[in-house]
Amino acid sequence: MGRSDHRPGSQLPVTPTTLADVAERAGVSRQTVSNAVNNPDLLRPDTLERVRQTIAELGYSPNRAARNLRTRTSSLIGLRFTPAQEGTANAMMDRFVHSLVEASAEAGYHVLLFPSDDEDPVGGYDNLLRSTAVDAFVVTDTYLGNPQAAWLSQQRAPFVAFGRPWDDDEARHVWVDVDGAAGMRLATQHLIDRGHTRIAWIGWRKDSPIGEDRRSGWLSTMHANGLSTTGLASRVEDVVHSGAEAAAVLLDESEPTAFLCASDTLAMGVLHTLWIRQLAPGRDIAVVGFDDSQVAQVYPVGLTSVRQPLEDVAVEIVRSLRALLSHQPVESRGVLLEPTLAIRESS
Amino acid sequence: MGRSDHRPGSQLPVTPTTLADVAERAGVSRQTVSNAVNNPDLLRPDTLERVRQTIAELGYSPNRAARNLRTRTSSLIGLRFTPAQEGTANAMMDRFVHSLVEASAEAGYHVLLFPSDDEDPVGGYDNLLRSTAVDAFVVTDTYLGNPQAAWLSQQRAPFVAFGRPWDDDEARHVWVDVDGAAGMRLATQHLIDRGHTRIAWIGWRKDSPIGEDRRSGWLSTMHANGLSTTGLASRVEDVVHSGAEAAAVLLDESEPTAFLCASDTLAMGVLHTLWIRQLAPGRDIAVVGFDDSQVAQVYPVGLTSVRQPLEDVAVEIVRSLRALLSHQPVESRGVLLEPTLAIRESS
DNA sequence: GACGATCATTGGATCGATCAAGGGGGAGGC
DNA sequence: GCCTCCCCCTTGATCGATCCAATGATCGTC
Known part of the structure; x- marks a missing residue:
């Protein structure tokens, strides 16, 4: 059986289980169940055990929308997905996205992709930000003249860039890059x-x-x-x-x-x-x-x-993102990682 | 100026604008603003215009979490992201994901990526489903013995597969594939x-x-x-x-x-x-x-x-997904698309 | 055995949107 | 004039979680 008990053979209930259901069944209040999930330390060990048992029995999982609404977070990281150009060999996006998805999941985040619109490069960011659909962004194209990083900075939106702010000495945002x-x-x-x-x-x-x-x-x-x-x-x-x-x-x-x-x-x-x-x-x-x-x-x-050590880049980005979102002081504005050399027959 | 007016030079307010803010400023009720956004036909033309004006002035965008909670939807499509294997040339995921992101956006959806766990292949799906974090899934690996499609079917979870159910005659789910x-x-x-x-x-x-x-x-x-x-x-x-x-x-x-x-x-x-x-x-x-x-x-x-016509595949998948989610009768269980031949010097 | 301090738990309010009913007012019919 | 109907809009309740303040239980202390 897998890590999480998703009970093969059973169906998901038509109406998903709520916190109140668990509370009633376990004979405690809603808040106690909430604490069991988010602050286990606050519960007496025996109560904790009982609540956890009930959660497992009912297959309860907190409703994302409700939690997001109350906590004003989404656990989502926005990434503008730009595919590899046809006719070139630069397909690092694939590997990077995978690494980012993995690293984000470790930290409890999911990655939300949105399309790129060349006519309105910040439009996608703006919508997601306004509707509080994501907690932060990862920006990948920091090429010359790209307005995204500057715009996000100016909006005070949390983001980490993959790539140095080459042409902008004023830039104060956090970035990770490969040397x-x-x-x-x-x-x-x-x-x-x-x-x-x-x-x-x-x-x-x-x-x-x-x-x-x-x-x-x-x-x-x-x-x-x-x-x-x-x-x-x-x-x-x-x-x-x-x-x-x-x-x-x-x-x-x-x-x-x-x-x-x-x-x-x-x-x-x-x-x-x-x-x-x-x-x-x-x-x-x-x-x-x-x-x-x-x-x-x-x-x-x-x-x-x-x-390029894209796996490490992703880990470092997520680390910075967490610091940013928890309002911890960021150690350093930029991180530079060392690439390796894949040696093959051509040399 | 871009398509959406994101007012360069201005900052996002610390607390985002809400429906109530717009309502007050426009001199109407919350519900009327809501209708202006979702059911414009219900408003008198002059009221609609006034509300729209106010929405634009305040840069209002509905809070995703609140809407999700009330409507029990998320406008998100889950996709398990499996990167190209190293040492092979099969990198169609990149192109497909891009196409899917574009096609989804047209229909008002965003794509949420989650990691693959070989030990527990349905665990990721299960979590997202239970927490109602996504409206539907797109399943890509329909190879022999992959339990995902069958498991999702059994959970009555909405999903569309990219790939035929090769080995499963019982399968009744919707799929899109390339011939x-x-x-x-x-x-x-x-x-x-x-x-x-x-x-x-x-x-x-x-x-x-x-x-x-x-x-x-x-x-x-x-x-x-x-x-x-x-x-x-x-x-x-x-x-x-x-x-x-x-x-x-x-x-x-x-x-x-x-x-x-x-x-x-x-x-x-x-x-x-x-x-x-x-x-x-x-x-x-x-x-x-x-x-x-x-x-x-x-x-x-x-x-x-x-x-492979991956752009068309994505469009077809989103079309099926919309039909599925609006409980319309799906025309056909499976769609088979024709590939083309990219002719170059090797032939 | 009464007392304040700490710990564990509870009930009510709240986040920001939509749903479901209900109300005001003008047009039209009798 | 009165009633009905419909259109446009408003009010209160609700989704399911967490925040906040308060209450009950437990403990050591004098």
């Missing part, structure tokens, strides 16, 4: 340890702070090891064929022996170019990506990739 | 049209009804075109290297010119074998997968793949 630069240092050092000296970088356009951060990890590690980076960097759009073209140009002009990419999508482009030129990834040329996407995992020649 | 056999007929015919006659099948083990269904699409189309299938079929585990091994054996023994796979994961295995043997996918040998995963989309040689 992309550290991940790239890890990857670069890995390649250097394998004997590579001419390691090329293929990243995003300069206006992406995330991309520039990752790039800095490559740059600093190269220089720290006394290696040159001139002519070895390229900045392109985050699509497969851009990665392929960049790799072709770099191969022709600078003869790198390894490629470090800001995303798995770009890495796939590199692999395409290698395939066309009959170069074997891992043996002739090393390739490393970022995100440890499914693509990296199932690609015939496994792609080495920087893996 | 995998039709998808494979499409794919097989596509390959035949391209001149292929020796088309091999790599699928899952025989105890997977989904796998057998997909296989039947290949089989029937081959036979309908007078083509032989002997020695051209293989049944393996759904992992990359199994697909690779199966492809190697088939190439040696039966010399197929095309491979049809039950999943993109297996197709990746096939591509691996082709790569090792220096065979060009699409030119020397055609390959087709199933699910149109990100892998199929970003693989250097785009992988042709059967694409």
Whole structure:
């Protein structure tokens, strides 16, 4: 039998059991039953036992709506669900959402998804906030110019961001992020340890702070090891064929022996170019990506990739959220977590 | 300015506006405000206008908890969130969840995620049901021996399944599914049209009804075109290297010119074998997968793949759910949707 | 055995919405 | 003029939990 006794073979009563039902049956008042559920310490051990017994017998579970109304909470965390873009390999949302659901459940919260509306990016937040449908939000897209974090701050709505407030020095909200630069240092050092000296970088356009951060990890590690980076960097759009073209140009002009990419999508482009030129990834040329996407995992020649610790991110977010909601002083405004490197045949 | 007037520059009041606040300000009773929101037809046009004006001025939005308590509904749909398995390419959950969130929102519902517990697969459902936290469920894993659908049916809990009740003839619940056999007929015919006659099948083990269904699409189309299938079929585990091994054996023994796979994961295995043997996918040998995963989309040689119409599935599910919850007679117990074929360079 | 202090438990009010009846007023019919 | 009807709106009760203040039980103490 499962953890909770849900009595296979029995049906749920048409009208669910209420607190009053339990109270009557156990011969105590409603408040006592309420205390048995929420403040067991207040009851005498024998009373507690009797009430718990009755709760189990009747299969009672507090009505969420009534509790929410009285306590002015919902035990729900709102998350705007943005799916992975088609044609890219950036599918970390899936893993992150799962981790968040798990971590939230541990803390007694559920995750409520709401759709994204590009025309009115804060509309969904506003509705949920006004109707007190959620206790807090988790914000994921903290890219340049995204008004959500600032708007929520201004509304004094509790939220934690996954991602640093890159472009906003004024931001005072709580955030959790993964140290992309550290991940790239890890990857670069890995390649250097394998004997590579001419390691090329293929990243995003300069206006992406995330991309520039990752790039800095490559740059600093190269220089720290006394290696040159001139002519070895390229900045392109985050699509497969851009990665392929960049790799072709770099191969022709600078003869790198390894490629470090800001995303798995770009890495796939590199692999395409290698395939066309009959170069074997891992043996002739090393390739490393970022995100440890499914693509990296199932690609015939496994792609080495920087893996974000999304499980830890979720745990940390929920921890911050709880502190925020219980009005405890938050230890620190931001938390930065270290990624790991999933090493495969491509390096 | 956005669709809903959320007044940038203003803060949310500390205590949210209530129905009574609006009533007082508009000079009407609480019930009249309630009717303005839920049954506008009951009001005289000028009163309605006045109330609406006041609602807009105060930025009023009905308190969810109070409404839920009174109406005994929650406008929430529960979904057990199971992430994609690592090391496989089956990441349709991401796309499906997004579609479901969108379709639900259209109908005034939000999606509530709860975690999966393998030890107690119905525990999560039970809790939410007992505490009347959700109005209905969407069940996604209807594989062999999964007790969820049967358990929910027995509890008389409203739910719609994504997936047929393969192994349960007794099942009377509502479901929506994608016709995998039709998808494979499409794919097989596509390959035949391209001149292929020796088309091999790599699928899952025989105890997977989904796998057998997909296989039947290949089989029937081959036979309908007078083509032989002997020695051209293989049944393996759904992992990359199994697909690779199966492809190697088939190439040696039966010399197929095309491979049809039950999943993109297996197709990746096939591509691996082709790569090792220096065979060009699409030119020397055609390959087709199933699910149109990100892998199929970003693989250097785009992988042709059967694409499930998940957007339509979600819409259909929400439609059924609404009928179920409004106690309308459901037109049909099950709905079967046709997949499409995403044609790329591999075929 | 009376006393205040502490502990365990209780009854009434409340959260903010909707439901179910009931009331005021104008139009229309006799 | 009076009654009925209908439309529009209001009032009181209710959903099921928790908050708050108060009451009864238990205890040690003098």
